[in-house]
Amino acid sequence: MAEPPPPLPDQAPGLAALRSLLPDLAAAAVAEDRAPRAPMASLACLRQVGLLAAPLAPGLGGLGWGVEPGAAPALGTALRLLGRANLPLGRLYEGHVNALRLVQRHGTAAQAQAAAEQARGGQLFAVWNTEAPGEAPLALGAEGRLDGRKVLCSGAGFVGQALVTCRAAPAGPPQLCLVPLAPGMRADVSGWTAQGMRASATGAVDFTGIAVAPAMLVGQPGDYTRQPEFSAGAWRFAAVQCGGVEAVLAALRDHLRQTGRGQDANQAARLGQAAMATETARLWVSAAAARAEAALPGPEAAAYANLARGAVERAALEVLELAQRSVGLAAFLGPHPLERLGRDLATYLRQPGPDRALAEAAGFVLGAAAEPGTLWEDAP
Ligand SMILES: Cc1cc2nc3c(=O)[nH]c(=O)nc-3n(C[C@H](O)[C@H](O)[C@H](O)COP(=O)(O)OP(=O)(O)OC[C@H]3O[C@@H](n4cnc5c(N)ncnc54)[C@H](O)[C@@H]3O)c2cc1C
Known part of the structure; x- marks a missing residue:
């Protein structure tokens, strides 16, 4: 008998629950930005509907988001929706997905089982890899203790399980x-x-002095940066960013409707250009996700994701400029939604090594045997 077709992303389990939360998550984003504090109310919403377990394999009580090849469209939609409603929360959830994915890929069955119990119990996971420039990398000493710290750790103070890189x-x-x-x-x-x-x-x-039991070590040295997964996985943060771009487009459209200025030719042209750039970002993300989450991704998946992250960054910067020009000074004055959305998106666009990512993709194009028009044809 033929396999049933995969559910359309919008009908995938988990997405209806997520959609029902979006108004609350968007309202929480306003309050959580003002306070600046941990997004505890938003996280509680995700916990409540079981979304912290969604990145687990079905056998571990999840929806397979991030581990099942067929689940990429649903995960991509979820990341975009979260980014659209609440960019800081989207960032945290993307880290949670990444951590659970790495544990399930590289950890033992017992480690995956333990992580699944913690995620189902509502714990937030994160991947913390970044070190301060000039500081020694986080060390794993011969006596089995960590020495050093990580910086730019999202969720510092409320992540329950931190997947850190050490050497x-x-x-x-x-x-x-x-x-x-x-x-x-x-x-x-x-x-x-x-x-x-x-x-x-x-x-x-600061992790200095923490004793590392063997059960805490996940996979082998080098698993974290294994290619093409390492670079190809950039599609996930690009999906969250894409949601942020959609939020800016929505705020621009709302402004033009409310002010009755949408019929003006200049305003209409900018709205059209912003819609074009936003859709460009979405198409890149969805194509990068399909390649990255294929059963056996090849080097083209990494090159494609490196291009996708650049394309999304470019689109985001364009949409921000168009929205700010269309709305004018109000876009820089709180409580106009664009004031916060612009700050959040511009900050979140800063991801590691953008020049390196573009150069690596260019290297792939340079060395590929295929003609430019068929460069990506062998991949899904
Ligand atoms: C909101 C937010 C949350 C984050 N959360 C996490 C987290 O949870 N875990 C985590 O590990 N990290 C996290 N980070 C850090 C993130 O992953 C990046 O490391 C960081 O944002 C990169 O910042 P950057 O722009 O200074 O990047 P850089 O990579 O330093 O790039 C800055 C510029 O320098 C260029 N450049 C880079 N290297 C070189 C070089 N060797 N020579 C010359 N030029 C170079 C780049 O191309 C770019 O133009 C977070 C960042 C943000 C913004």
């Missing part, structure tokens, strides 16, 4: 280590003075 030797390959953290433990968010993404509570976490 047995400073230039050695990164080893994933899953560290359980109590609320507030070792976190310092005082340096998070960013213009936007305030509620992502992105801070420094």
Whole structure:
């Protein structure tokens, strides 16, 4: 008998529940930006409808988001919807998905089972890889203790399970280590003075002295940066960013409707250009997701995702400029929604090594045997 067709993304389990939360998540984004504090109300909403378990394989009680090849469209839609409603929350959820995916891919069955129980119990996971420029990487000493800190850790102070990269030797390959953290433990968010993404509570976490039991080590050294998954996975943060772009487009359209200025030829042209750029971003993300989440992604999946993240960044910057020009000064004055959305999106667009990503993609194009028109044809 033929396999049943996969559900359309909008009908995929989990998405209806997520859609029902969107008004609350969008309202919470306003309050959580003002306070700047952890988005506890938004996270509670996700917990309530079981979305923290969605990245788990069905056998572990989840929906397979992030681990099942067929689940990419649903995950992509979820990340876009979250980014549209609440960009800091989307960032946190993307990290949660990434961490659970890495544990399920590279960990033992017992580690995956334990992580699944924690996620089903409402714990938030994160991947913290970034080190402060000039600081030694987080070390895993011969005596089995961590030494050093991570910076730019989203969810510092309220993530319950942090998947960190550490090294047995400073230039050695990164080893994933899953560290359980109590609320507030070792976190310092005082340096998070960013213009936007305030509620992502992105801070420094000092791991010095934490004893590492063998069960905390996930996979082998080098698994975290294994290609093409490492670069291809960029489609997930690009999906969240794409949601942020959609939110800016929505705010621009609302403004033009409310002010009755949408018929003006200049305003109409800018709205049309913004709609074009937003759809460009969505198409890139969905094509990158399909390649990245194929059963056996090849090097083209990494190159494609590297191009996709650049295309989404370009589209986002264009839409921001168009919206700010159309709305004018009001776009920079709170409580206009564009004031916060612009800060959040501009901040979240800063992701690691954009020049390197573009250069790597260019290297793939340079070395590929196919003609430019068929460069990506072999992939899904
Ligand atoms: C809201 C938010 C949340 C985050 N949360 C997390 C998290 O939970 N976990 C985590 O690990 N990280 C997190 N980060 C950090 C993130 O992953 C990036 O590391 C960070 O945003 C990159 O910042 P950057 O623009 O300074 O990047 P960089 O990579 O330093 O790039 C800055 C510029 O320098 C260029 N450049 C980079 N390297 C070189 C070089 N060697 N020589 C010359 N030029 C170079 C780049 O192309 C770019 O033009 C978060 C960041 C943000 C904004």
